[in-house]
Amino acid sequence: MKITQAKVIVCSPGRNFVTLKVMTDQGVYGIGDATLNGREKSVVSYLEDYVIPALIGRDPQQIEDIWQYLYRGAYWRRGPIGMTAIAAVDMALWDIKGKIAGLPLYQVLGGRSRDKIMTYTHANGSDIAATLDEVGKAIDEGYQAVRVQSGIPGIASTYGVAKKGHNYEPADSDLPTETVWSTEKYLNFVPKLFQAVRDKYGDDIHLLHDVHHRLTPIEAARLGKSLEPFHLFWMEDAVPAENQESFRLIREHTTTPLAVGEVFNSIHDCRELIQKQYIDYIRATIVHAGGITQMRRIADFASLYNVRTGFHGATDLSPVCMGCALHFDYWVPNFGIQEHMPHSDEMESVFQFDYHFEKGFFTPGEAPGHGVDIDEKLAAQYPYKRASLPVNRLEDGTLWHW
Template sequence: MKITDAKVILTCPGRNFVTVKITTEDGLYGIGDATLNGREKSVVSYLEDYVLPALIGRDAQRIEDIWQFVYRGPYWRRGPVGMTALAGVDVALWDLKAKAANMPLYQLLGGRSRDRIMTYTHANGEDIEATLAAVEKARKQGYQAIRVQCGIPGIDKIYGVPKGGKAYEPADADLPSEESWSTHKYLNFIPRVFEEIRREFGPDLHLLHDVHHRLTPIEAARLGKELEPYHLFWLEDAVPAENQDVFKLIRQHTTTPLAVGEIFNSIHDCRELIQNQLIDYIRTSVVHAGGITQMRRIADFASLWGVRTGSHGATDLSPVCMGAALHFDYWVPNFGVQEHMPHSELMESVFTRAYQFEDGFFTPGETPGHGVDIDEVEAAKYPYKRASLPVNRLEDGTLWHW
């Protein structure tokens, strides 16, 4: 299975997606997602200028060797650009290998560990009333796990909450827009939101909440403690995680389960968090953590410490990544939950998919490979359009974490 061609397909059907396509001498091909939201062209350049030319002539069956070549070979390892590029290559190779074996990818990984994959969706509202309506809509769609974000009185824009009932897409401008933030207003309001949701819907729904890295450790500890009566499934990204030790303080003060990791790109970003049992869910994604090859290592390591997976799955990941993630979820023994932010009809018009959704659960399908393909003719109709994520400032103008 000698590699004869490797290329990048960049398309923007409402959002920019980067797809790696690797073809072998016998005509088989595999595809992988290499999308890095707001920095897509940096990954494209890394792939086209350095990685893909070096793959020509290599044996596509040697996934581990190629992973090590792309990771160790350049000397400058890790980082979001390099690891996203590596993920695109890795997933394409796993797709190829499973197609060559004529089996769905999860079978190649070792077979399924469950019958269906629980997913959580987003319920967002500009105020508590709208948020309750969004939770009810998700519940009627069959979701048993729902991430809740609500507008905060006195803050014009809040992460996760779109205006006018539109689907939330944070990359909203050519160059970064600016939003404002008040930790005081947020901390005083959010417990009321979950109090109302539990009052309305009872104890059975799995409720999640994303802080988006905006609190200090002691503020996160306070929030976790105040949310304990509402039994959250997890509190996500409570603080910036560059300093893994800060989670010790949060852990000392609350029993609310903690999740982190969607911006991690290496097992080393979460090693201390896992082995010190400072988190309950690791949220690394296939596309940003070096592909399936490293995701398996992270999950196996996490299983030793009772930490479960909860992979990122917003629409800044293409259907290619979703397909690969679902095969991984089907296999991984210490699975927790899979995020699901539905792609638009326009986005899905560029990709064909074998995975299926029913009543809050996914199955990845039985198509050989990961079951997702790209229509290059359709993709060519939607050229790249630069889109940037916002930045955030405190009310006094200090730049803060978005």
């Protein structure tokens, strides 16, 4: 079997997606997600100009060799653009592998380790009262875990909080919007938010919170300590993770569980964090961390240190990545939780998928491969539209972490 053709499909059914389709001389094809939110066209160029020409004529069943060829052969290793392109190829090849075997991806990986996959959804509102209402809706829908974000008094807009009447989508304008941030207002407010949630809904629901990289280590330590009475499932992305040693200081001051990794691109971005047990959950994604092949290495390494998976699952990951993630979740022994932001009906009309969601839990489906495909004719009706992520400034104008 040989790869005869591969093409990139760019569409925007409500938001931009980049999809790679790899075809073979035996009529079997595979699909991969290559979406890099806010920088989509950069991955398109990398795939079309460099990766696809190097794939033609190769045996798609040699997944490991092709992964090593694309990773080692580039010389300029790692980074979000190159690793997202590799991930797209990797997903497509695992899809082909499953179709050849006539097995769903989780069976090819080694079979399932659980009956269903616990997910968490997002509850956000303009203030505490509105957020409490959204938490209640999530509980009524059957979720056992909810990520809680709220508007903060004195700050005009806050990460994770949707505009009234809209679903939250951060890539909201052609060029980056500029938002304003106050760490002190945030630190004073968040414990009150979680006190209100526990007072209303009790201790049984799992609660999560995303800091979105905005604190220094000692500030994150303060927040984690102040949230200990509310026993969060995790505190996510407490600080920028370029300096992995930052998490040591947080760990020394709080028992609130720590999660990080959605912006990671390789095992080297999280090696110290895992090995020194600075974190509890690794959130690196299949689409941005080199595909299924490398995520297996990361998960296996993490299992040695009691670190569990917690895949990013926002709407900037297409149903293709979600399908792969769910098969991975079904298999991986050290599974923690799966994020779930539902895609719109518009998005789901372009992608067909076999996975199933019911009352806070997913199952991945039994179709051969990862079970997700794309309607190319329908996708062509939704042309690419540039959309940028925001930037953040402190109240004095200093550029800060978004």
